[in-house]
Amino acid sequence: MTDIETxxxxxxxxxxxxxxxxxxxxxxxxxxxxxLIAQLAQPxxxxxxxxxxxxxxxxxVFLFPGQGNQYPNMGRDxxxxxxxxxxxxxxxxxxxxxxxxxxxxxxxxxxxxxxxxAEKLKDTRYAQPAIFTTSYALAKLYMSWGINPAAFAGxxxxxxxxxxxxxxxSLKDALHIVAERGRLMSELPAGSMLSVRASEERVKALLxxxxxxxxxxxxxxxxxxxxxxxxxxxxxxxxxxxxxxxxLRTSHAFHSAMMDPMVPLLKAVVESTTMHVPQIPIMSTxxxxxxxxxxxxxxxxxxxxxxxxxxxxxxxxxxQQDLNPIFLEAGPGTSATIFVSQNGLGSNxxxxxxxxxxxxxxxxxxxxxxxxxxxxGVEINWKKIYNNxxxxxxxxxxxxxxxxxxxxxxxxxxxxxxxxxFAVQPNTHETMSNTSTTTMSRKDILLDKLKxxxxxxxxLSVAEANPNSNFTELGLDSLLLTQLTSSLKKEFSLPVTFRxxxxxxxxxxxxxxxxxxxxxxxxxxxxxxQPVPVATVVNPVSSLPAYTNNLPQAGGDMxxxxxxxxxxxxxxxxxxxxxxxxxxxxxxxxxxQAMVRNTxxxxxxxxxxxxxxxxxxxxxxxxxxxxxxxxxxxxTARIEKK
Numbered sequence: 001m002t003d004i005e006t007x008x009x010x011x012x013x014x015x016x017x018x019x020x021x022x023x024x025x026x027x028x029x030x031x032x033x034x035x036l037i038a039q040l041a042q043p044x045x046x047x048x049x050x051x052x053x054x055x056x057x058x059x060x061v062f063l064f065p066g067q068g069n070q071y072p073n074m075g076r077d078x079x080x081x082x083x084x085x086x087x088x089x090x091x092x093x094x095x096x097x098x099x100x101x102x103x104x105x106x107x108x109x110x111x112x113x114x115x116x117x118a119e120k121l122k123d124t125r126y127a128q129p130a131i132f133t134t135s136y137a138l139a140k141l142y143m144s145w146g147i148n149p150a151a152f153a154g155x156x157x158x159x160x161x162x163x164x165x166x167x168x169x170s171l172k173d174a175l176h177i178v179a180e181r182g183r184l185m186s187e188l189p190a191g192s193m194l195s196v197r198a199s200e201e202r203v204k205a206l207l208x209x210x211x212x213x214x215x216x217x218x219x220x221x222x223x224x225x226x227x228x229x230x231x232x233x234x235x236x237x238x239x240x241x242x243x244x245x246x247x248l249r250t251s252h253a254f255h256s257a258m259m260d261p262m263v264p265l266l267k268a269v270v271e272s273t274t275m276h277v278p279q280i281p282i283m284s285t286x287x288x289x290x291x292x293x294x295x296x297x298x299x300x301x302x303x304x305x306x307x308x309x310x311x312x313x314x315x316x317x318x319x320q321q322d323l324n325p326i327f328l329e330a331g332p333g334t335s336a337t338i339f340v341s342q343n344g345l346g347s348n349x350x351x352x353x354x355x356x357x358x359x360x361x362x363x364x365x366x367x368x369x370x371x372x373x374x375x376x377g378v379e380i381n382w383k384k385i386y387n388n389x390x391x392x393x394x395x396x397x398x399x400x401x402x403x404x405x406x407x408x409x410x411x412x413x414x415x416x417x418x419x420x421x422f423a424v425q426p427n428t429h430e431t432m433s434n435t436s437t438t439t440m441s442r443k444d445i446l447l448d449k450l451k452x453x454x455x456x457x458x459x460l461s462v463a464e465a466n467p468n469s470n471f472t473e474l475g476l477d478s479l480l481l482t483q484l485t486s487s488l489k490k491e492f493s494l495p496v497t498f499r500x501x502x503x504x505x506x507x508x509x510x511x512x513x514x515x516x517x518x519x520x521x522x523x524x525x526x527x528x529x530q531p532v533p534v535a536t537v538v539n540p541v542s543s544l545p546a547y548t549n550n551l552p553q554a555g556g557d558m559x560x561x562x563x564x565x566x567x568x569x570x571x572x573x574x575x576x577x578x579x580x581x582x583x584x585x586x587x588x589x590x591x592x593q594a595m596v597r598n599t600x601x602x603x604x605x606x607x608x609x610x611x612x613x614x615x616x617x618x619x620x621x622x623x624x625x626x627x628x629x630x631x632x633x634x635x636t637a638r639i640e641k642k
Contacts, residue, residue, distance in 0.1 A: 013391035016382040026050040027371035051375040059325040062149040064135045064158030069333025072113035075134045077362035084144040088137035099179045128157045128182035135161045135331035146381030153283040166278035168296050173273035180269045184262040191253025192231040195479050197244035214255035215310040218342035225253035246479045259307045267303035288314035320345045334472040341475025447512040457487040467508040
């Protein structure tokens with residue numbers, strides 16, 4: 001890896017195009033070889049990010065976010081370095097300029113990302129075309145990499161991106177509808193929207209005149225909208241009842257009765273376009289069912305879209321039930337990914353564009369999502385990704401390095417006892433005891449405590465979560481993070497701001513490290529012990545006879561040797577019958593065999609004696625008798641010739 005002659009691109013190209021895909025998968029995205037080596041030198045992060053593929057899954061659903069997810073310079077990095085993305089943005093910008101008389105790129109990409117530029121992008125007139133353009137370009141990039149969607153689902157304005165990619169509208173018609181939709185909405189009276197941490201049924205029971213359910217995003221999360229004064233009063237009512245809520249930064253009360261005046265005007269715009277039946281399935285977030293051909297080609301469906309409740313949460317559940325897919329958020333922000341988690345649909349949802357990736361690099365984030373898809377069993381067409389980039393196969397790269405473990409069985413060591421001067425002690429038995437403990441570090445204690453606090457505050461299960469996953473991946477949205485700041489302050493008496501949770505301490509590991517470094521030494525320092533199995537020696541009471549020096553000495557004749565062997569065998573049988581472990585039995589067996597081996601040399605108990613059979617006597621035996629005499633354990637009694 002440190003070979004400076006090997007290009008990093010060649011390394012990646014070789015590994016991805018010439019190596020077999022195995023079930024246990026991991027990946028690293030790096031800009032330079034030094035960056036790669038630095039990441040590989042962090043084994044804890046590498047191991048925690050690994051994933052085992054149980055089965056291949058090429059069912060990918062593209063999710064397109066709605067308004068509120070836009071931010072200045074979204075996609076700027078991809079625009080600079082990815083030709084497909086840049087071409088898609090330019091294509092949309094050229095069409096939109098003929099409709100809006102403005103270059104949408106000047107609204108999205110700015111030199112100074114401040115409150116002024118953010119406020120302009122928040123204007124519905126610009127926000128909706130900007131979100132469509134960014135989502136469309138990102139989807140085209142992933143599709144150019146061979147990631148083919150099985151279906152689409154979009155939150156509010158996001159559904160129009162899916163409609164174009166599915167073939168319902170041409171790009172020109174889709175952008176015309178989106179631009180007019182944004183303009184018509186922007187000319188309506190201002191309103192407000194409120195995110196509520198409660199089920200739709202519970203909120204419905206509390207609704208007042210002028211308050212409308214705008215979106216059902218998750219089982220315990222919905223959005224209401226209406227006139228600003230009415231929404232503020234409703235927020236106070238919810239707070240008084242202990243229901244967590246948060247005002248959203250929006251300009252209008254979308255998906256409420258305040259949209260009614262623009263619906264017929266938008267319908268006329270849609271009627272001027274040509275509509276087709278979808279070629280790729282679209283999950284409607286109006287009906288929470290698969291978009292029917294009659295709906296897809298209905299101007300009323302697309303105009304009422306701005307007024308009806310967005311049933312995104314139920315739509316996600318129906319997709320999961322029908323396709324069991326991997327969700328890919330193709331657009332700015334992370335809201336759709338979070339909604340997947342908050343609906344209890346697992347951790348198979350990924351996003352790549354957010355304010356966080358502006359710092360780490362959007363190109364790296366997009367390729368990181370590609371790696372995560374591969375980890376989940378998606379078949380990646382690597383040749384499409386490396387197409388026309390001029391990479392070469394590196395011949396000097398090592399093959400897969402396996403976890404080397406030696407499984408060869410060594411023969412047992414031979415125990416040769418040349419003297420019967422030993423005593424067999426009663427065998428000891430090993431039993432398992434929990435008397436020994438291991439102490440957790442304070443950071444580990446804090447990590448467990450943080451998981452408890454988050455689960456209590458959010459209702460999400462994070463006990464088995466990767467501590468290095470950011471809070472977005474765990475399903476924590478801005479409302480939950482705001483709620484979490486209060487819970488953390490109460491638990492640790494050390495405040496952490498919403499911004500810190502979003503940027504500096506955006507994972508369990510980082511937050512635990514922060515508290516570990518800043519809490520008093522006495523806080524959470526009590527040792528927490530965990531039982532560890534330890535072998536404890538127990539000496540059983542045994543009345544078995546022990547081998548001693550009092551064994552009868554073998555005489556020089558064969559009969560004496562056989563007698564001694566029979567005594568040894570008797571003791572072995574007695575030991576086995578009374579449950580003595582095999583180690584002592586084996587020792588006795590080795591001793592008896594040693595006796596035979598040694599007596600064949602005329603050496604018993606270390607004393608040199610005359611051979612049991614003299615030369616003269618041997619000469620009197622026949623050849624067959626000599627063979628029988630040599631058999632072990634005195635198989636044939638001594639034969640004397642008279």
